[in-house]
Amino acid sequence: MDFPAFPDAPPLLSNEEKHELSQAECSIPRYKAIIEEKTNAYNDLFHTLYPIEKLVKGLSAFFDEVLQAAWKAKGLDVEKHVSLVAVGGYGRSELHPKSDIDLLILIENETSAPKDKLEAFITFLWDINLDIGHSVRSLDECTDIAKQDITIITNLIESRTLSGPESLLSKLQVNIDTDKMWDGRSFYEAKLQEQKQRHGKYQNTAYNLEPNLKECPGGLRDMQVIDWVAKRHLHTHRLSALIDKEFLSEDEYIQIKGAVSHLWRIRWALHTIAGRKEDRLLFDHQRTLAKLFGFDDDDLKRNVERFMQGYYQSVAAIQQLNDLLLQHFEESFLSSDEKDNIEVINDRFQIANGQLEARSSHLFQDNPSCMLELYVLFGEYENIRGIRANTMRQLRDSLDLIDDDFRNNKVNTDLFLDIIASRYRLTSILRSMKHLGLLGRYLPEFGAIIGQMQHDLFHIYTVDAHTLQLIENLRRLWLAEFKHKFPISAQAIRHVPKVELLYIAGLYHDIAKGRGGDHSELGCVDAQLFCERHGLSKRDTELVIWLVRNHLFMSVTAQRKDISDPEVIWEFASYVKDQEHLDYLFILTVADINATNPTMWNSWRASLMRQLYLETKRALRRGLDSPIDAETISDEHKQRALEIIIERNVDIAEAEAIWDTIEEEYFIRSNGDEIAWNTEAIIRHRPSDKPLIAITPLGGRNFSGASKIFIYTPISEHLFAVTAAIFEQLGLTILDAKISHTSDNYTLDSFVVMDSNEADKNLYLDKQRIDLIKDTLMEQLENPSSYGSVVQRHTPRILKIFNSPSTAHFVSQAEEVWSALEVTAPDRPGLLALIGQFFMNHNIMLHKAKIATLGERVEDTFYITDDQGELISDPQRMDSICNLLKEKIDRFSQATD
Secondary structure, three states, X not given: OOOOOOXXXXXXXXXXXXXXXXXXXXXXXXXXXHHHHHHHXXXXXXXXXXXXXXHHHHHHHHHHHHHXXXXXXXXXXXXXXXXXXXXXXXXXXXXXOXXXXXXXXXXXXXXXXXXXXXXXXXXXXXXXXXXXXXXXXXXXXXXXXXXXXXXXXXXXXXXXXXXXXXXXXXXXXXXXXXXXXXXXXXXXXXXHHHHHHHHHHOOOOOOEOOOEOOOOOOOHHHHHHHHHHHHHHHOOOOOOHHHHOOOOOHHHHHHHHHHHHHHHHHHHHHXXXXXXXOOEOOHHHHXXXXXXXXXXXXXXXXXXXXXXXXXXXXXXXXXXXXXXXXXXXXXXXXXXXXXXXXXXXXXXXXXXXXXXXXXXXXXXXXOOOHHHHHHHHHHHOOOOOEEOHHHHHHHHOOHHHOOXXXXXXXXXXXXXXXXXXXXXXXXXXXXXXXXXXXXXXXXXXXXXXXXXXXXXXXXXXXXXXXXXXXXXXXXXXXXXXXHHHOHHHHHHHOOOOOHHHHHHHHHHOOOOOOXXXXXXXXXXXXXXXXXXXXXXXXXHHHHHHHHHHOOOHHHHXXXXXXXXXXXXHHHHHHHHOOHHHHHHHHHHHHHHHHHHXXXXXXXXXXXXXXXXXXXXXXXXXXXXOOOXXXXXXXXXXXXXXXXXXXXXXXXXXXXXXXXXXXXXXXXXXXXXXXXXXXXXXXXXXXXXXXXXXXXXXXXOOOOOOOEEEEEEEEOOOOHHHHHHHHHHHOOEEEEEEEEEEEOXXXXXXXEEEEEOOOOOOOHHHOHHHHHHHHHHHHHHXXXXXXXXXXXXXXXOHHHHHOOOOOEEEEEOOOOOOOEEEEXXXXXXXXXXXXXXXXXXXXXXXXXEEEOOXXXXXXXXXXXXXXXXXXXXXXXXXXXXXHHHHHHHHHHHHHHHO
């Protein structure tokens, strides 16, 4: 990639230093000292806002001289059949402080390699601490490998000779020319496929919250793809040559240069801060980078936002021009084929070789509404593969025509609704409209959330990227492969009357983030204005507003409330009111959770959402005027358990005798399958006086992810604290806990757990792990009072960044059987065990826990009583519990950082 020359180049080696380093007796410490001195000088220049292009090129030139001197010092300068060649990024003369120095030692043939000298040279480079990547190959080897490997041929087309005869590389360039391998089209197709696979690793969005500035969509690699294809197809060696070939305008070239320069500055700073090769903009680096780039007022959060928004603007520019230029290249290849295949759609548009094209070079200036019509057609015709580059460029240059008159024009509002109702490619259409700037112009409220950071670990995308991912998830529910993964959602979406209302609600559900206040309520205002401007009926408008307002309601209910309580289900059903609202909300919630962070959707959350949906559906069918009571729930669960027990030939009388000792709440909050499993396990365990520990996967043997652990043992006040600590020690996360007691002083404890590091790992299939869990639990539960300390494990790097104060408060419930204590705190290893110890020390009995880990924080609800089983209702004691618990958690969180 070429940039104009700058005067006053950064420091290179002086003639004296070149002579000194090229001597065979020059020591390793001397090399290291000179390298450190010069690289420090480059870093000093960086902090003076020295042009980054000069630094990147200058650092590469400096290491050219170091390598040339070392080559000579090892006696390789006299060899006639071996060359030292820079390849890859170094071959482009681009080097950042900790970048790899990629080298090819090119030999004429196998017999001409001075092996001893080459080994000494490579060893010497390692000894002076250069990060080199190297290969030693003959001309024939390079040629053969380049034929097969797109990465090798890519590296070689950016090669240059550092030392040795130039003729070797010249011969190689002839051998790998386009007339012998990888012609322009095949190279383009391979790089395009490579780019698609790379983008897929980052969910096809540049708007990750911890992006990789090199590999993400819109990153430096995307610009390099353009450079590589241009060199291979057009035989250009300067990016500016694309202007002469009418692939790129001068303004676009300046835009690319500015965006790349910005990313280069960030990358240089990142390498310096990390002290190693690092291309990820991790949260713990973003704060330092923001300050380094001049965002240093008192509002740290806002500083990071402003810095990252600048980053997102640069990658958006690169992504936009990457799309445009790749489309140009494809059209260039097609133009060399047979006669164009033209399908005229109307007076304004046609399909040329599968590409949608404006029929006039000034169409959008003459008729601005055609900017939206373009995308209506893109979503209507299945045979359209893309939009022609000249049409994309014309559209982009016409965006200033979108104003309030355009937005309020009924023709345009109708066209936008047609886009939302697209039969094909809705997500691709919205992403293309966003990349080009059209979506943000037409919906200014959406433009305001482009690049909007979300300062937590629950979300992994910016608000706009999350929004479009949600809509993509909704579209995926129509596909067979996702019908298997989301069976209830896939069925429900086929029964909603107007699926486009889901897309509109999805587009607006987070539209007000970043404004302060309740984004759900603020978003309702924008959603209402959209619906009214676009002529939606009153009923449809009310539904969209209701979905925006309540888009978090179902997930909060499922994860933080006791949905085994029939009163909770009745309360939720009463709010939802009917099956139609339930279906819309359920589908939107599932799509939202999966768009927030794909790892957040696991077997446990799926089971919670499924349970809440099905129980609410049942309540709605029964009728809100006749809610099902707790006694009926208990009887139904017992009846189902009896059916299972009979099938398994378990003694019914013995089972019922056990049930007579267990408190009634257990049967209300445990389904028939769980009751049968627990009962059979107890019967088979008797008459042993040892603790019973049983483990099964959640949802059956073939269901990956969460597992259930059942413990039956004499009552001990230490039990929850001990068990929670053991699970921490074993690398397990508790998702749910239910604790029931018997009249003969036994406790039935049920835990839902999953692997802390691999959420979808099926623990049940790992027999060695299961045995370890059972053995560890057995050893400690036989003498729980001996287990005195909370397990301390390493707090992950990323969690240490987020350390907000904890909160604790009691909340009212529909039917108060237990007191509900909600705790919000930073996620730390050992936290749940700490809370368990707190309950133990303050004579608090825990009956059930709902554990929700949302990125960097936990939002847990504990259902508790005093040690006599009575509700905790005294305001003074409630305040004391909350204050003491918050103080203990905050001290613990700070100590683990």
